[in-house]
Amino acid sequence: MTAISADRILTAAGWLDKAEVSLADGRIERIESVSRPVAFSYLAPGFIDIQVNGFDSIDLATSSPDTWPALALGLVSRGVTSWLPTLISRPLDAYAAWLEDVRVFAGGVHGPRVLGVHLEGPWLGGLVGAHVDVAKGSIDVEWCRSLSSTVRIVTLGPERPGAIEAIEYLCNRGIIVAAGHSNANRRAAQRAFDAGVSLLTHCFNATTPIHQREPGLTGLALVRDDVYISLIADGQHVHPDILKIAVRAKGPERTILVSDSSGWAAGALGATKIQLIDGAPRKSDGGLAGSALTLDAAIRYMVNNEVLRLDDALRCTSTVPAQLLGASEIGVIRIGAEADLVALDDNLQVVAVWVSGKQIV
Known part of the structure; x- marks a missing residue:
């Protein structure tokens, strides 16, 4: 013992x-x-990162699976005990092979456990950010049917044609549907949330700006009690005062801290060339492209900027993402739970x- x-x-x-x-x-x-x-x-409970595009010099979209164990060990060194490999928008025919690679990788022993996959795209809305291979036209529900059981979260744009049918199908399969990279108005957001969308991906980043007469996707997500939000707390993506607004609106119990980390040292996020400037990966036009954040640093940022108490910041990286995923045996220190811990x-x-x-x- x-x-x-x-x-x-x-x-x-x-x-x-x-x-x-x-x-x-x-x-x-x-x-x-x-x-x-x-x-x-x-x-504290081990950290759960639901949005990891890469780490240091390893980009999940383009690197060989042989490099992924090193990525996993990098994550666990920062307190991550469970994670979702995240794939940014890619050509539709690239997904099946990548998902199979993740399935095989998850069956090995590489440190933190893989809880499934987060697909950030390819059916994004009007704010695509660093995504290049965004799918065109209506969301193809038949393509959604082809997704393997490895998929746990899909981020899509609620304003896309076919979004509601896709949301309902994915939710019926037990896949968490998130809204993100979207400039959906309140009406489109309302329909999406009512259809089953339960998460807003990296709130305030590539999400509809709030207007006093049109709250849009972001404003509605902040006032819906049945919707979680994720936040990138690195001092680059969201001002600390805006983080405070978000946390006060949602409460820590519906707030998830994510890294949205990219393989910035490799110089690319998928097909997009990036470089680290002032602590954040950026495209040639200065736009953000993922982050260089780790969850332990996110906790320190939230605590040091008085956005969250330490206990709440720790829960936002463990208990709350576990609740979103329906993973009751992790993200908590109680008798009988998995012994995933960070000192x-x-x-x-x-x-x-x-x-x-x-x-x-």
């Missing part, structure tokens, strides 16, 4: 001071207070990580 102690442990019930978590067979067996010296400052020091730097009770970092 493995025992991990910390000054503060974020359990399902809240902070527990000077305590210890005991692990057995990959799960949490016991949580109790201790009087002896402890090993770590903080112990942090006083500066909120990752110092140790466990996946299913096995220490990886």
Whole structure:
């Protein structure tokens, strides 16, 4: 049996001071207070990143699967214990082979577990950002039918012809449908949310600007209690005051922090050439193209800028994404849950990580 102690442990019930978590067979067996010296400052649920396009020099859209284990180890070194490989818009005939590569990769042992795939495209709306291979015309529901069971999230534009039929089909299959890269007005957004869209991908970035007489997709997502939002908290994508507005509107319980990280060091995001400028990957025209963010850095940014308390920031990278995915056994420290854990020091730097009770970092 493995025992991990910390000054503060974020359990399902809240902070527990000077305590210890005991692990057995990959799960949490016991949580109790201790009087002896402890090993770590903080112990929290392992992070869950639902939007990862790449990491450092590895771009998931174009790199060989042989490089993906290195990407996974990079993620786990930053506290990520579960993740969704994310594919930006590609030609329609490129998806089947890529999804099969992910399926094979997920069956191996590479550190953090793969919970499925997030397809960011190819049926995006009017704000495509760095996406080049956006599909044309009406959303092809027959193409959606061809998607493998590896797919967990699909981001699409609600204003696209055929969107409602596609949303209803995907939701009926148990796939989470997100709105994103879209300038949908309130009416189109309302129809999409009513049809089953439950997430706004990277809120405020490539989403409809709010106008006082037309809240649009972004404004409606902020006031719908049944919709989650994801945020990129790197100081480049969203101003901290806007982050505060978002969190106050949604509450931490409907806010998910994502990295939206790209393989910036490789100089490309899919077919788009990028370079790192002032800490963020950018296209030649200066537009953002993914991020160089990691979830541990997002937590520090939210806490240091007084957007979220530490406990809420940690939940927004673990408990809340787990709830969105319906993954009740992860993202939480409670007896019987998977032993996916991250230890942090006083500066909120990752110092140790466990996946299913096995220490990886």
